[in-house]
Amino acid sequence: MARVCRTGFVVSGLLRRTLRVATHAALTPRLRLVRLRPETPFPYRAGQFLSVEVAPCKRRAYSFAGDPGSELVDLLVDVAPGGDGSRFVEGLSTGDAILAYGPQGGFVLPRPLAPVTVAVGVDVGAAPIRSMAHEAARRAEGGGLRAFLVWQDLEAIPSGEPFDFPGPPSVEPIHLQADPGGVWLARIAALCPAAAFLCGERKALARLEEALCAAGVDADRISTEVFY
Ligand SMILES: Cc1cc2nc3c(=O)[nH]c(=O)nc-3n(C[C@H](O)[C@H](O)[C@H](O)COP(=O)(O)OP(=O)(O)OC[C@H]3O[C@@H](n4cnc5c(N)ncnc54)[C@H](O)[C@@H]3O)c2cc1C
Structure with a gap:
């Protein structure tokens, strides 16, 4: 069996983050690139994700989409599904604060990388x-x-x-x-x-x-x- 990285919605006070929208761009009719500035910088690995509060008591998982070495956090979001998460992302404006939990997940590259x-x-x-x-x-x-x-x-x-x-x-x-x-x-x-x-x-x-x-x-x- 393949190793499946299951979504562990581990919610802990220590993982709670506030991030502000720095930029919000429509790349295509359905794809949005949201660039966020964490109030307090935090480390993460490529392949991990944030659990974003999109409505009271509702969260959606969004993978980190940018450079883990950058002070900004990129999310790439498909808004075509049209649910709470899509509407939340569509409604974001520069300067908005979002609440998120993470980083979470074990879908990460090994060190060192295996050849090919x-x-x-x-x-x-x-x-x-x-x-x-x-x-x-x-x-x-x-x-x-x-x-x-x-x-x-x-x-x-x-x-x-x-x-x-x-x-x-x-x-x-x-x-x-x-x-x-x-x-x-x-x-x-x-x-x-x-x-x-x-x-x-x-x-x-x-x-x-x-x-x-x-x-x-x-x-x-x-x-x-x-x-x-
Ligand atoms: C670990 C993890 C990481 C994720 N990372 C991302 C990410 O980086 N970017 C991102 O856009 N989404 C990501 N998702 C999916 C995301 O969490 C939401 O499920 C998605 O954005 C839809 O949320 P919604 O509230 O708009 O729609 P919902 O009401 O939650 O879903 C409506 C329906 O659309 C289906 N659906 C969900 N996503 C898609 C899609 N892209 N295309 C077609 N149907 C879909 C659902 O299965 C459901 O049947 C991730 C999910 C997981 C588990």
Whole structure:
């Protein structure tokens, strides 16, 4: 069985954070990049997430999407689901204070990186992959990371500033509408990665996990973070 990082909504007074909205940008009709300034800076690892209070007694998990070495915290949010979390993020303005709990989660890159580590984000699952790319680049291990962003909808693809990636690693986009035969699964599986980090939609991740295992990748070396 693959290692699944379950969402542990560990709520502790020690983890409570107040952050203020520094910038709020619409990257595409459905993707928002929210840049937050913590009132008190805190460390986190790429792949972890914050549990954000989006309404009284309601929280939503959002992965860190930026450089863990930056004083600002980036969140990449898909507002298409239209629920409490989406409405909360849509309603944010510069200077607003938000309450969050974290960092939480164990979906993190090992130290050191295994040669040929693959990180795949499906749609908004790109969020932790962008953060992992930053962390690997800071650790000067970016060359060992192959990152893929898989987009199911061409209109949902952000590009350029402010959705930039550090280099290395190389980041390859895959457009599923241009790949109805599922060649992307075979391409990634053919790398036979020593470790794989997969994030995003459950069904797409299950297909990729199956392809990796069929190519001989040990399931213990596959970590998944399911968003929905
Ligand atoms: C560990 C973890 C990290 C996460 N990180 C992020 C992140 O960085 N960015 C982000 O946008 N979301 C992230 N999510 C999902 C997020 O927590 C919310 O579930 C999502 O934003 C929808 O919230 P909502 O209140 O708007 O809709 P809800 O009312 O909670 O959900 C409505 C429906 O939409 C489905 N759904 C949720 N997300 C999507 C989606 N993107 N596309 C299509 N259907 C969806 C849900 O399964 C549900 O059926 C993460 C989830 C987990 C568990």
